[in-house]
Amino acid sequence: MWALPWRLQQRGILGMNKRNIDYIARHNARHLYPLVDNKLKTKLLAQSAGITTPNLIATIESQYDVSQLAQRLAASQGFAVKPAKGSGGKGILVLNRHDEHHFIKNNGTLISVLDLQRHVSNILSGLYSLGGTPDVAIIEELIAFDPQFNGYSFEGVPDIRVIIFKGFPVMAMMRLATRASDGKANLHQGAVGVGLDIATGKPLHAVQNGESILHHPDTGQDLSQLNIDNWQTLLELAASCYEVTGLGYLGADMVLDLNKGPMLLELNARPGLTIQVANGCGLLHRLKPIDRLSAIELNQGPSKRVELAQSWFASDLLINSSTKTAPYCETQ
Helix, strand or coil: HHHHHHHHHHCCCCCCCHHHHHHHHCCHHHHHHHHHHHHHHHHHHHCCCCCCCCCEEEEEEHHHHCCHHHHCCCCCEEEEEEECCCCCCCCCCEEEEEECCEEEEECCCEEHHHHHHHHHHHHHCCCCCCHHHCCEEEEECCCCCCCCCCCCCCCCHHHHHHHHEECCCEEEEEEEEECCCCCCCCCHHEEEEECCCCCCCCCCEEEEEEEEEEECCCCEEEEEEECCCCCCHHHHHHHHHHHHCCCEEEEEEEECCCEEEEEEEEEEECCCCCCCHHHHHCCCCHHHHHCCCCHHHHHHCCCHHHHHHHHHHCCCCCCCCCCCCCCCCCCC
C-alpha cells in the first residue's frame, strides 16, 4: 500500500494538488480566466484570431429572447444550445428539427418549443453555470459528422482534448460518446477516452470508467483502427490558443467537421487529469522538460512548437489487439 505513491511518482502522474499549485496557479493569471470560462467570449476571441469555430446562430440573454425562440430558430434544421459559463457538458442540448413545434434529441426524445424555452430559462438563471451566476445561452450550428468516425461514437460527435503547456501540445485524447454517457463526450458520465500519439494522432490506449477496453462498448468498433485526418492542422490550431489566451496551461477541445475540418469547441483553464489514464502515461514526464526550456526556446510559433513536441513525445506503441496493456511511458 505504501508503494502506490512511489509508483505514481515513477510513472510521472500529475495529481490534482500539484496541477493546481505548480501549473494552473503558476501559469494561468486569474484575470485571463473569463476568456475561457465564458464560451461566447472564447468563440469571439478565437474567430478574431482566425481559428474556426461552429457558427453562432443566436445568443439568448433575456426572457424576452426566450419568448422569441421559435421565431429565431424557424430556419434552423439543427442546432446545439449551450450555457456560456457551463462546464462538464452540463446544460448542453443537441437538437434536430422534427416538425414546426418539436425538436428531437439524438436518442429519439422529442422536445417541444415549450420544453426548449424552459431549458433556456434555466440556463439564464445560472442552473448550469460555474458558481450558479446568471448566464447567457448560445445557439450554434451543428457540427457535420465525419463518416470516418462511424461506429466510434454513439449518438454524438467525438471531440479531441489537447493539453497545451506554454504553447506545446503535450498530451491528447479523443472522447467518444456512449449510451451510458447519453451521447455526450464526457468521461465522467461513461464516455470512452482514447489516448492519441502526439506525433501521428493514432490510438495508444482506450478506457471507459477507468478500465482498459479494446472495442466501443455499444458499437463493437475496434478502437485500434481509429484514424484522424488533418492531425497536424488540429494540433497547430490547439497550440495557437496559447497566444490567443495568454494561458500557460490549458485544455483545448477540438472537433473535426466534415466540411470545415478541425474546429475549436472550447477552452479550459483547469483541464482534468483523466487524460493520463487514457494515455497510460503521466503528464509530469512531458511537462517538466518544457518547464526547463529557456525563453529563447519558448519563443517559437505554433508550427515549430508542434514539430518539437511531436519529436519529443512520439510513441510507436499502439493499442494491442491481443492484450489490454497500456503503453509504457518513458521517464525523462
